[in-house]
Amino acid sequence: MSEKKKELVYAPTKLRVPWLGSGCPGCGHTLAGKAIMEVIEEMGIEGRVIAVGGIGCHGLALMMTIVDRTIGAHGTAPATATGIKQALFDDAIVYTFQGDGDCAAIGAGYLVNAAARSERITIFMVNNANYGTTGGQMAPTTLMGQVTPTTPMGRDAKTCGYPLHVPEMLATIKGVAYSARSAVNSPANFQRTKRYAKAAFQKQIDDVGFSFVEILDPCPVNWHMDPVDALKWIEEKQIAEYPLGEFRNVDRID
Amino acid sequence: MGERVLIHGYEAVGRGALNAGCRHFFGYPITPQNEITEFFARELPKNGGRFVQAESESAVGAMLFGASAAGVRTMTSTASPGWGLMQEMLSHISFCELPVVIVNCQRGGPGQGTTRHAQTDYLSATRGGGQGGYKSIVIAPASVQECHDLVQLAFYLADKYNILTIVLCDGILIQIAEPVELRTIDFGPLLEKDWALKGSAKKEGRTDIIHSTRGLLGTYPQILEAMHKKYQQITDSEVRYETADADDAELLLVAYGYVARCCEGAINMARAAGLKVGFIRPITLWPFPYEIIRQKASQGCRFLVVEDSMGQMIEDVKLGAEGKAEIHFLGLLARHQGGELGMLFPERVFEEVKKLL
Secondary structure (H helix, E strand, O other), X not given: OOOOOOOOOOOOOOOEOOOOOOOOOOOOHHHHHHHHHHHHHHXXXXXXXXXXXXXXXXXXXXXXXXXXXXXXXXXXXXXXXXXXXXXXXHHOXXXXXXXXXXXXHHOHHHHHHHHHOOOXXXXXEEEOOOEOOOOOEOOOOOOOOOOEOOEOOOOOHHHHOOOOOXXXXXXXXXXXXXXXXXXXXXXXXXXXXXXXXXXXXXXXXXXXXXXXXXXXXXXHHHHOOXXXXXXXXXXXXXXXXXXXXXXXXXXXXX | OOEEEEEEHHHHHHHHHHHOOOOEEEEOOOOOOHHHHHHHHHHOHHHOOEEEEOOOHHHHHHHHHHHHHOOOOEEXXXXXXXXXXXXXXXXXXXXXXXXXXXXXXXEOOOOOOOOOEOOOOHHHHHOOOOOOOOOOEEEOOOOHHHHHHHHHHHHHXXXXXXXXXXXXXXXXXXXXXXXEEEOOOOOOOOOOOOOOOOOHHHHOOOOOEEEOOHHHOOOHHHHHHHHHHHHHHHHHHOOOEEEEOOOOOOEEEEOOOHHHHHHHHHHHHHHHOOOOXXXXXXXXXXXXXXHHHHHHHHOOOXXXXXXXXXXXXXXXXXXXXXXXXXXXXXXXHHOOOOOOOOOOOHHHHHHHHHHHO
């Protein structure tokens, strides 16, 4: 009998706290977190990484990542990351993992100014189109007409304005080396997220400038959908508003 | 003896911080402390440090949080409206028990108030200005030499207790020039910051978490208990104050900061006139020197609290006196002129002393 060769095709990342759960059924935050953990592990940079979380459900994904990590105030992660990077500088690879409300509403000022200073940090913003932790209220990323507890008649331009396109906005800032949007609604997009995350970390490692990746992810509980429908909603509605792709990718900022 | 130089208060703050080994300053422009921020922008790059001009005092607070979490000595300087804006982050820094030093060069408040000196942030500094109930060590220099020395003490105490430490200055102290002996003060050994976030590769693979969401854990009451035990320890061992002519005094002036200097002048005038007037100058405003106030009150002394505010520290003097002494107040309304340039002067304090004795 010939000996069968065993080839490892998949193993869970070693950077994930095994005993922490994965959030609500169908939650995309921990999936986005897993993509980042896998990238860190594949790049072999876990010993140099310091992660900063925002305030919200996404904090769970950050807390389950086994690297040096911290959570401060709501929205301030880019400034906290700046403090860490300035303290340790060349050695450290500093990233934030923030929600859309945390990053694009209360934290917009910190985000834009860290980008303008071309801080050598990487920001990951998960976009699930609502404030998940507090019950699904409207976020800057909520789609037009989307019903939430604070837009009970649907998001209306007259009182709520329009969805904010963060990576497109950041792409206009000179200090930004990389700005992209991906999603985790399909295996292909999960791989895309990993590709973008790797590129973003590389810009920081190569000392090019600030890097940013938005990740569209499902929140079935607050969307009142089953997890499979939530994935379809991303494909049909969210990506229609928020196209995937790289909006800025430069190797040098003159 | 260190080098003796004639410098302004702002430079004394800066030199003191450099002597304490601080190499990370995060700042935002605000009057009347801009010279401190500019000092660090100029000096830190020469000293292997980092200066970042932040987009707001809120961002400054978050940067201090990050740098302190990474294990370095870090500070900022601000003035009252900036101090107000920073409070949210200071609460997080306090709950995470991170050592940070902040120099608040008080100007008149509330709101935008004035752009000049005042002492209107005493209560927000000594009572934990942000949400949730916490304490910061608050130190009040009264000379340019003390600006230099007490900034170093602030770094030492911040590291010793892992606590936010405020140097409560004012617009006058940092703008005046006095002779200063530049020296590095050795306050004693400190524990290594083995909790700092610097990447697990530098810690034999160990990872650490510093998070302001730790109250969500099941140990919330125990966390608060430990914090308050630490506050008690500081209260028991870190009270600092100075007295002058207090032994035979019938009336004791109580003042801090630039107003303490004005009171020294008033006491000299009073003593020359044969009046039994003495002085208590709190150096730590938190922990406050309640005990000396209590002792003097029980001996029958009366008090005149002098502050460049509408009356804030007087609350602590009343707490210390426990209702056993007459406590009088002379404040901002006794300035020599209206407008933001008005100051408290020794002559006016002396006049008040004469009325009381």
